[in-house]
Amino acid sequence: MNRLTGVREIMKDIIRALRSDPSKQWLNLSPGNPLVLPETDAMWREYALDIVHSKEFSELVGRYGMTQGFDPFIDAIVETYNKLYNWGIKRENVLITAGTQPLYFLAANTFAGPDALTGVNRQIAIPMVPDYTGYDGVVLDEKMVVGFKPRMEILGDHEFKYRIDFDAIDIGSHTAAILCSRPCNPTGNIFTSDEMHRLLDYSKQWDIPLIIDSAYAPPFPNLAFVPMELFYNEHVLHCVSLSKAGLPGERVGYAIGHERYIEALEPFYSNMGIHSSRFGQAMVAKAMLSGRLADISERVIKGFYKRKIEIFREALHKHMPSHINWYLHRCEGTLFSWLWVDTEQMNDLEIYQKLKGGGLLCVPGSTFFPGLRSEYAHKNQCLRFSMTAPDEHLDLAAQVVAKELNGHTNKR
Amino acid sequence: MNRLTGVREIMKDIIRALRSDPSKQWLNLSPGNPLVLPETDAMWREYALDIVHSKEFSELVGRYGMTQGFDPFIDAIVETYNKLYNWGIKRENVLITAGTQPLYFLAANTFAGPDALTGVNRQIAIPMVPDYTGYDGVVLDEKMVVGFKPRMEILGDHEFKYRIDFDAIDIGSHTAAILCSRPCNPTGNIFTSDEMHRLLDYSKQWDIPLIIDSAYAPPFPNLAFVPMELFYNEHVLHCVSLSKAGLPGERVGYAIGHERYIEALEPFYSNMGIHSSRFGQAMVAKAMLSGRLADISERVIKGFYKRKIEIFREALHKHMPSHINWYLHRCEGTLFSWLWVDTEQMNDLEIYQKLKGGGLLCVPGSTFFPGLRSEYAHKNQCLRFSMTAPDEHLDLAAQVVAKELNGHTNKR
Numbered sequence: 001m002n003r004l005t006g007v008r009e010i011m012k013d014i015i016r017a018l019r020s021d022p023s024k025q026w027l028n029l030s031p032g033n034p035l036v037l038p039e040t041d042a043m044w045r046e047y048a049l050d051i052v053h054s055k056e057f058s059e060l061v062g063r064y065g066m067t068q069g070f071d072p073f074i075d076a077i078v079e080t081y082n083k084l085y086n087w088g089i090k091r092e093n094v095l096i097t098a099g100t101q102p103l104y105f106l107a108a109n110t111f112a113g114p115d116a117l118t119g120v121n122r123q124i125a126i127p128m129v130p131d132y133t134g135y136d137g138v139v140l141d142e143k144m145v146v147g148f149k150p151r152m153e154i155l156g157d158h159e160f161k162y163r164i165d166f167d168a169i170d171i172g173s174h175t176a177a178i179l180c181s182r183p184c185n186p187t188g189n190i191f192t193s194d195e196m197h198r199l200l201d202y203s204k205q206w207d208i209p210l211i212i213d214s215a216y217a218p219p220f221p222n223l224a225f226v227p228m229e230l231f232y233n234e235h236v237l238h239c240v241s242l243s244k245a246g247l248p249g250e251r252v253g254y255a256i257g258h259e260r261y262i263e264a265l266e267p268f269y270s271n272m273g274i275h276s277s278r279f280g281q282a283m284v285a286k287a288m289l290s291g292r293l294a295d296i297s298e299r300v301i302k303g304f305y306k307r308k309i310e311i312f313r314e315a316l317h318k319h320m321p322s323h324i325n326w327y328l329h330r331c332e333g334t335l336f337s338w339l340w341v342d343t344e345q346m347n348d349l350e351i352y353q354k355l356k357g358g359g360l361l362c363v364p365g366s367t368f369f370p371g372l373r374s375e376y377a378h379k380n381q382c383l384r385f386s387m388t389a390p391d392e393h394l395d396l397a398a399q400v401v402a403k404e405l406n407g408h409t410n411k412r
Numbered sequence: 413m414n415r416l417t418g419v420r421e422i423m424k425d426i427i428r429a430l431r432s433d434p435s436k437q438w439l440n441l442s443p444g445n446p447l448v449l450p451e452t453d454a455m456w457r458e459y460a461l462d463i464v465h466s467k468e469f470s471e472l473v474g475r476y477g478m479t480q481g482f483d484p485f486i487d488a489i490v491e492t493y494n495k496l497y498n499w500g501i502k503r504e505n506v507l508i509t510a511g512t513q514p515l516y517f518l519a520a521n522t523f524a525g526p527d528a529l530t531g532v533n534r535q536i537a538i539p540m541v542p543d544y545t546g547y548d549g550v551v552l553d554e555k556m557v558v559g560f561k562p563r564m565e566i567l568g569d570h571e572f573k574y575r576i577d578f579d580a581i582d583i584g585s586h587t588a589a590i591l592c593s594r595p596c597n598p599t600g601n602i603f604t605s606d607e608m609h610r611l612l613d614y615s616k617q618w619d620i621p622l623i624i625d626s627a628y629a630p631p632f633p634n635l636a637f638v639p640m641e642l643f644y645n646e647h648v649l650h651c652v653s654l655s656k657a658g659l660p661g662e663r664v665g666y667a668i669g670h671e672r673y674i675e676a677l678e679p680f681y682s683n684m685g686i687h688s689s690r691f692g693q694a695m696v697a698k699a700m701l702s703g704r705l706a707d708i709s710e711r712v713i714k715g716f717y718k719r720k721i722e723i724f725r726e727a728l729h730k731h732m733p734s735h736i737n738w739y740l741h742r743c744e745g746t747l748f749s750w751l752w753v754d755t756e757q758m759n760d761l762e763i764y765q766k767l768k769g770g771g772l773l774c775v776p777g778s779t780f781f782p783g784l785r786s787e788y789a790h791k792n793q794c795l796r797f798s799m800t801a802p803d804e805h806l807d808l809a810a811q812v813v814a815k816e817l818n819g820h821t822n823k824r
Contacts (some may be wrong), residue, residue, distance in 0.1 A: 031476075033475050033476045034474075034475075036470045036471065036474040036475065037732070040474065041470045042476060043474055044474070045464060045470075046466045047471070048460075048473075048691075049461075049464050049465075050458045050462055052457060052461050053461075057457055057460070058448045058457075059448065060452045060661050061456055061460075061658075061659055061660075061661040061662045061663075061692070062446075062452065062453060062456070062659065062660065063448065063480040063660060063661055064443075064444075064445045064656050064660040064661065064663060065445075066659055077695075080760065081771055098663075098685050098689065099685060099686055100508060100686075101683070101685050101686045102682065102684060102685040105683065105684045105685070111521040135685070137679075137682070137683030137684060138684075140521070140552065211748040231702065242629050243476070246473075246474050247474070248473075248474070248475060248691070249471075249472050249474060249475055249476065249477055249690040250473045250670055250689050250690065251685065251686065251687070251688065251689045267549075268821070271513075271548070271549030271550060272514060272517045272550075272684070273510050273511060273513050273514045273517070273544070273685075274511055274513045274661065274663065275663070276510075276663070276689075277510065277661070277662050277663045277688075277689035277691070277692055278661040278662065279460075279661070279662060279691050280473070280689055280691065280693065281801070326780060341778070376473070
């Protein structure tokens with residue numbers, strides 16, 4: 001736990017680069033830090049102001065709360081999900097946490113580890129990597145996470161898509177939980193309903209939680225560019241973060257799941273940190289109940305990043321030399337572009353360094369394969385670009401990629 | 413980790429009691445939840461308003477921060493402690509966390525556990541119990557915490573004080589860290605400078621951190637009613653919470669310590685939760701830099717609880733029957749009164765139940781002996797009363813104690 005996980009090592013390198021020459025104009029497509037959009041900014045400020053002026057402010061900040069969360073926020077979640085999705089959840093199905101990272105930490109260390117009866121070390125299974133790099137860091141023992149290689153499907157000259165390789169994944173009595181992001185950070189992939197049904201079958205068969213990291217899913221921030229069905233049943237732990245809806249600094253997240261899961265996680269969370277900060281919870285409760293959060297997500301946030309992804313895609317098509325075998329993952333959601341350069345002459349870290357030399361910062365793809373321990377050439381052929389840069393930087397970034405990869409002979 | 417620690421079991425019982433008859437007027441002296449004082453309320457509201465109206469609000473809530481904490485808050489801490497105590501700390505000596513509970517969790521699980529070389533299970537030593545009940549819950553394996561019995565000194569008819577029993581404590585190569593609260597929750601004891609020097613000697617001798625839970629210490633909330641010197645050197649991890657300075661709902665805390673400790677804790681904190689909520693950090697930065705937080709702590713908060721403790725003490729002296737051997741711990745700090753009833757006829761849980769029957773809620777003392785595994789009669793003879801009730805309730809509470817313990821024959 002006290003190591004920096006892969007992406008954070010890279011982040012340190014990026015910070016060093018940024019600080020080494022502060023006057024330099026970097027094309028920084030590395031961070032997952034969302035942009036401040038005027039609409040979300042105005043919304044959060046307005047609700048924050050309401051709260052500071054309200055009578056409830058005194059108690060909100062001046063008294064301890066319950067570990068489960070701030071009552072009106074729990075109520076808002078119950079009301080919202082039952083109205084939108086008819087899930088029939090109750091208060092006891094909700095746990096508020098400080099963003100979703102603590103949730104994965106709680107869940108991993110609650111569900112995984114040595115089985116009391118058999119002594120078998122039960123693992124967190126990530127059904128398909130690449131997936132969120134942070135999953136590597138949530139366990140006290142790294143062997144507790146296992147990730148499985150995907151199948152890949154070429155969809156056109158420069159587009160591909162991952163699919164779960166159900167022949168390769170190994171889920172059984174040694175599995176403590178299944179964990180995945182949907183939409184997927186870093187690839188923008190969205191597991192199909194069929195894939196989800198098969199994962200749900202596993203969770204039912206082995207009576208284990210299917211932990212769905214919904215940080216980019218509807219109804220907020222709703223960074224799903226294709227229709228996606230949400231899934232909820234007694235084995236699902238549905239985890240939501242408000243970070244991509246303009247509130248990353250306040251660390252607000254929550255889990256929705258069967259009470260047996262919530263009851264298992266809550267005392268652990270209490271021992272780890274009493275409860276989450278309440279000011280942010282109160283802001284989100286207001287934004288949820290008014291319907292404005294869902295509206296802004298659908299109307300503003302989604303289109304904002306979708307457009308940026310399109311700009312970058314078009315720029316790559318325009319600038320990339322024809323002799324390079326490059327593929328973008330079909331972006332079905334999130335705020336990232338995932339580039340696969342099909343070569344074995346340079347690995348992702350080398351490409352990252354070359355792009356850095358050209359003034360472009362991104363994140364090497366090999367940091368997004370948590371729990372994958374077998375050799376896998378593809379792991380070292382990808383890069384993640386964050387679509388949080390100004391439009392003109394996206395075009396310039398594509399030019400740097402094209403230039404730095406040029407002269408680069410492909411294996412085929 | 414997924415058990416409720418002792419005091420939380422009691423809290424569940426208390427909540428059941430409170431809910432069983434909502435119309436009943438309880439004398440609730442159980443919670444550690446501080447009261448909202450008009451002066452702190454006005455201060456926090458004013459700074460919150462400043463922030464919401466400021467340009468910085470957008471970035472504050474709308475962007476991820478650094479794990480270490482919000483820059484201006486780190487700067488404020490460095491400036492404040494160097495000015496007040498001349499500690500010569502730098503930014504790299506500071507880590508911001510969501511209150512101090514995560515700090516104890518991080519520290520316990522970072523420093524304790526099997527030694528890589530010897531395989532010996534290194535423990536967190538609590539040099540004297542009773543101490544904070546939450547220390548029991550911060551470890552993944554409860555055997556990792558060990559607490560030692562105190563010496564006791566009778567100071568008058570109805571007053572006593574604990575002292576560290578240096579003959580009894582066992583600190584050595586099997587010790588990972590020393591952990592204590594000063595002033596002490598629940599007893600109000602403050603380790604003397606001599607006691608602290610001896611603990612510092614241990615930490616130096618074994619090169620282990622001395623983790624000082626300063627949740628009640630100067631400069632904020634400054635619930636020290638006797639002069640107390642603060643200690644800082646390369647082995648000290650000085651942990652501060654803003655909860656008792658009127659901000660428990662926002663979960664703001666920090667550690668000050670040698671960079672090797674901070675560097676060990678920070679990546680773990682990142683994996684556990686990215687970073688702390690930033691709105692509360694920004695509020696505290698302002699309150700610290702203006703000097704108003706230290707001023708209100710000294711001028712308002714300290715006197716408020718000191719007076720309440722005095723009211724309760726006087727009421728006990730007035731109401732308690734003379735045939736009962738009762739002692740209050742000399743209250744040198746905190747917001748609690750710690751009552752020792754020297755009898756073996758009833759244990760603390762039975763007294764708790766009797767008082768509950770009389771309409772008075774408190775916390776049985778046996779929950780405050782984290783890591784003590786040997787038999788110890790005194791462990792079951794104490795009760796903690798929180799001085800967060802209205803003045804008239806404190807007098808009534810003393811009457812209930814007197815009444816319920818009456819007829820109670822002492823062993824002597």
